[in-house]
Amino acid sequence: MKPVKVGLMGLGTVGGGTVSVLHRNAEEIARRAGRGIVISHAAARDYNPEGIDGLGRIGTIGDDAWAVVNDPEVKIVVELIGGYSPAKELVLQAIENGKHVVTANKALIAMHGNEIFAAAQHKGVTVAFEAAVAGGIPIIKALREGLAANRIEWIAGIINGTGNFILTEMRDKGRQFDEVLREAQALGYAEANPVFDVEGIDAAHKLTILGSLAYGIPLQFDKCYIEGITRITPEDVSYAADLGYRIKHLGITRKTEQGVELRVHPTLIPERRLIANVDGVMNAVLVQGDAVGPTLYYGAGAGAEPTASAVVADLVDVVRTLTTDPNNRVPHLAFQADALSDTPVLGMDEVETAYYLHLKVLDKPGVLATIAGILGDAGISIEATQQKEPLEGQSVVPLVLLTQRVKEKAMNAALAAIAETDLTADEIVRIRVERLM
Numbered sequence: 001m002k003p004v005k006v007g008l009m010g011l012g013t014v015g016g017g018t019v020s021v022l023h024r025n026a027e028e029i030a031r032r033a034g035r036g037i038v039i040s041h042a043a044a045r046d047y048n049p050e051g052i053d054g055l056g057r058i059g060t061i062g063d064d065a066w067a068v069v070n071d072p073e074v075k076i077v078v079e080l081i082g083g084y085s086p087a088k089e090l091v092l093q094a095i096e097n098g099k100h101v102v103t104a105n106k107a108l109i110a111m112h113g114n115e116i117f118a119a120a121q122h123k124g125v126t127v128a129f130e131a132a133v134a135g136g137i138p139i140i141k142a143l144r145e146g147l148a149a150n151r152i153e154w155i156a157g158i159i160n161g162t163g164n165f166i167l168t169e170m171r172d173k174g175r176q177f178d179e180v181l182r183e184a185q186a187l188g189y190a191e192a193n194p195v196f197d198v199e200g201i202d203a204a205h206k207l208t209i210l211g212s213l214a215y216g217i218p219l220q221f222d223k224c225y226i227e228g229i230t231r232i233t234p235e236d237v238s239y240a241a242d243l244g245y246r247i248k249h250l251g252i253t254r255k256t257e258q259g260v261e262l263r264v265h266p267t268l269i270p271e272r273r274l275i276a277n278v279d280g281v282m283n284a285v286l287v288q289g290d291a292v293g294p295t296l297y298y299g300a301g302a303g304a305e306p307t308a309s310a311v312v313a314d315l316v317d318v319v320r321t322l323t324t325d326p327n328n329r330v331p332h333l334a335f336q337a338d339a340l341s342d343t344p345v346l347g348m349d350e351v352e353t354a355y356y357l358h359l360k361v362l363d364k365p366g367v368l369a370t371i372a373g374i375l376g377d378a379g380i381s382i383e384a385t386q387q388k389e390p391l392e393g394q395s396v397v398p399l400v401l402l403t404q405r406v407k408e409k410a411m412n413a414a415l416a417a418i419a420e421t422d423l424t425a426d427e428i429v430r431i432r433v434e435r436l437m
């Protein structure tokens, strides 16, 4: 059988990795897919050919992505440009032209996936997006296929490699935030706009996708609660360690009786959990299914070839299904398109977690009693307290509290009441705590 012709848009980190992997492993890939896969047409504005093996084998390399999606020879379009536009328009045009699409673009899927999947369904083509979440980890395949028997109870994932790299370096080497971020950028881990990494937007894109795959709900990025890592200080990292916890930036989605939680924020997790020991640019996703129990998926969440591994796996999947009835393919969001549910995504007020609180308080009698009294009146039970040494040159002392689980709205009210007492200086640091059991 003749090889399948692929059009590639983007020759950056992941695009270059995809060309190299397809070239290096061509024989194995063809044995798996049932026929060869060749890149017949690529488009990139500018790219660095260094380190990309097999570039010379690409039929045509131009700078016009529209020429790729409109090339009649191309059967599958790989979108590795990133961003919302023109990626969205190009993908919709490829679908309109009857081509299958493989993309690593989490922003595109999280924001416009509902529209893109509807268009693909209409045209009987597939849009595959394994590389959009957790780089090389086949988490989408695991959720869509491997765990199809389960009711998913919750998912907690370290799904931004850049953020995890920064937190790890801060904890282990006491390095400065900005310096580590620059290194992540140089290594090709960070987004084009690194604010997406450090403010949690990239993780929220990925979590939105995971939530829909887990619960069969439409993609609702706008309902995801997002908090990044920019306000994490070395003191909080160290105080959390004293209590036996690590601070990780987690994406968490959980099904409760009221709806689905969708939240991205720094989280204290017990240091003995496997996921607490996932360091550097590595990602990990912990999935709790009712039948299987906990399962953990670990691997490189960013980088050229790890992400290319997922892109090429999608290509193999699409090639294998080229001859199947479009209605019998694995559905885009794991559940059949006409069986998606309207289970609401909950606001943060309704979310229940335990909390780590770090207050800077006046060092005088009765302060702790007043604060404990306010928390008690709000029905918040304290699990541990620690008073730390005052920081150099400061007259206030750091007071660290761990609470038991409580709804966020009760905690918000209690923190507002504490702030009104004038016993604290600065903002109260509040980091959610999850035991992940």
Ligand code: HSE
Pocket: 132, 134, 135, 159, 160, 161, 162, 163, 189, 190, 191, 197, 202, 301, 302, 303
């Ligand atoms: N910027 C992303 C990360 C790349 O650091 O995880 C992979 O999506």
